[in-house]
Amino acid sequence: MRVLLIEDDQILVDRLLPRLQAAGYAVDVTASGQDGTWLGNQENYDLAILDLGLPDAEGLDVLRAWRARGRQMPVLILTGRDSWQEKIQGFSAGADDYLAKPFYSEELLARMQALIRRRYGLLPGSLCLGLLELDENTQEVLIEGRRESLTGQEFRLLRYFMLNPGRILSKNQLIEKIYDTGAEADSNTLEVFIARLRQKIGKEAIQTRRGQGYCLVKPE
Numbered sequence: 001m002r003v004l005l006i007e008d009d010q011i012l013v014d015r016l017l018p019r020l021q022a023a024g025y026a027v028d029v030t031a032s033g034q035d036g037t038w039l040g041n042q043e044n045y046d047l048a049i050l051d052l053g054l055p056d057a058e059g060l061d062v063l064r065a066w067r068a069r070g071r072q073m074p075v076l077i078l079t080g081r082d083s084w085q086e087k088i089q090g091f092s093a094g095a096d097d098y099l100a101k102p103f104y105s106e107e108l109l110a111r112m113q114a115l116i117r118r119r120y121g122l123l124p125g126s127l128c129l130g131l132l133e134l135d136e137n138t139q140e141v142l143i144e145g146r147r148e149s150l151t152g153q154e155f156r157l158l159r160y161f162m163l164n165p166g167r168i169l170s171k172n173q174l175i176e177k178i179y180d181t182g183a184e185a186d187s188n189t190l191e192v193f194i195a196r197l198r199q200k201i202g203k204e205a206i207q208t209r210r211g212q213g214y215c216l217v218k219p220e
């Protein structure tokens with residue numbers, strides 16, 4: 001999952017970033033509303049976290065600009081100004097959820113998980129596909145009751161596959177969802193991760209579609 005964090009409070013960013021990464025998100029961060037508007041229009045994010053008070057723009061204007069361009073990713077607004085009028089303004093500008101500062105990162109993570117589930121049309125709870133079950137809290141996969149731990153990259157990859165079962169996902173799409181911007185990413189390392197995942201969940205579970213990418217099929 002790839003998320004955009006637009007926040008100018010560096011202390012908060014320093015606190016949140018490792019938590020988000022540990023929870024398996026590839027995160028792009030900017031303190032600028034203008035950069036954030038541009039990024040949100042260019043990139044395919046699964047979710048954006050948007051601070052309302054930014055040095056060069058109002059967060060709500062960033063949100064309105066995305067929605068005017070037809071960008072549909074869920075947007076969770078962060079603000080220190082927790083008034084009901086602002087919440088209404090935020091929702092009518094197209095926000096999906098709202099969190100007032102200060103907050104616990106656990107609450108942010110839980111809300112993010114719920115928004116992303118909803119976006120993929122899934123019910124809350126653990127992510128299941130046939131005999132595969134992904135535990136997002138422990139980052140382990142259960143296959144026929146057998147528990148396998150996953151590395152951070154394997155977890156990111158498998159979660160994205162499980163949110164898109166039966167769909168062919170290109171190498172670029174997968175790389176985009178598992179790496180932070182600027183990280184060393186190439187398709188050879190992706191192949192290594194896929195090979196390791198196959199060892200854990202079964203060789204046939206992830207099929208290679210030559211020239212197109214990979215596809216997770218329901219493991220029997």
Ligand code: CA
Nearest residue numbers: 008051053054
């Ligand atoms: Ca701010």
